[in-house]
Amino acid sequence: MHNLLLSVHVLAAIVFLGGSAVATSLFPRYAPVTGTDGATPDRHHAVAAALHRITGTYGRLGLTVPVVGIVLATLQNRLGEIWITLAIVLTACAAALILTTIQPMQRQALATPDDERRLRTLSMLTGGYNVLWLTVVVLMIVRPGAA
Numbered sequence: 001m002h003n004l005l006l007s008v009h010v011l012a013a014i015v016f017l018g019g020s021a022v023a024t025s026l027f028p029r030y031a032p033v034t035g036t037d038g039a040t041p042d043r044h045h046a047v048a049a050a051l052h053r054i055t056g057t058y059g060r061l062g063l064t065v066p067v068v069g070i071v072l073a074t075l076q077n078r079l080g081e082i083w084i085t086l087a088i089v090l091t092a093c094a095a096a097l098i099l100t101t102i103q104p105m106q107r108q109a110l111a112t113p114d115d116e117r118r119l120r121t122l123s124m125l126t127g128g129y130n131v132l133w134l135t136v137v138v139l140m141i142v143r144p145g146a147a
Contacts (some may be wrong), residue, residue: 005072009065016062017133024126027106031122032113045110052106059098066091066099069095082145094132101125127131 030048066088073079105122 002072002075005006005068005075009072012068013064013065013137016058017065017122020055020058020062021133022129023051023058024098024102024106024129025123027051027055027109028119028123028126031106031109031119033116033119034113048106052103052110055098055106056103059095059103062091063095066095079144081143083139083143087139088138090132090139093147094129094136097132102129 027048028052030044031049032043032045068083069091070079070088073081073084080083102122102125105118105125109118109122
């Protein structure tokens with residue numbers, strides 16, 4: 001059972017979290033912006049819309065990763081270890097960031113093209129989202145304070 005849960009945990013992380021990280025990173029490149037003349041240049045609105053859908057869908061499906069991880073940690077009696085607690089906190093921060101800030105900003109950028117300033121902010125938040133996941137991956141590998 002442990003091997004099955006670990007496999008689901010790792011594969012879901014690769015597919016869903018990796019997919020959401022790529023989609024959020026690519027979105028600002030394709031999001032429509034207002035040009036200097038007030039016109040909206042074509043920046044592949046359809047691609048940006050697809051990346052927005054991937055962000056939301058994979059972001060929600062990525063919630064399976066912490067759920068399976070918590071079940072696995074509970075079965076292994078490791079839930080109280082500091083690296084798992086820290087990974088859970090960082091995962092909650094990443095989930096909150098993508099669901100409450102990144103995806104709504106993407107939706108707004110699709111609905112009303114704006115200057116590139118908002119897209120730079122979105123890019124910065126996306127970088128923070130990806131750093132949170134990078135930190136969680138390092139914690140899963142290094143496991144500081146593991147029993």
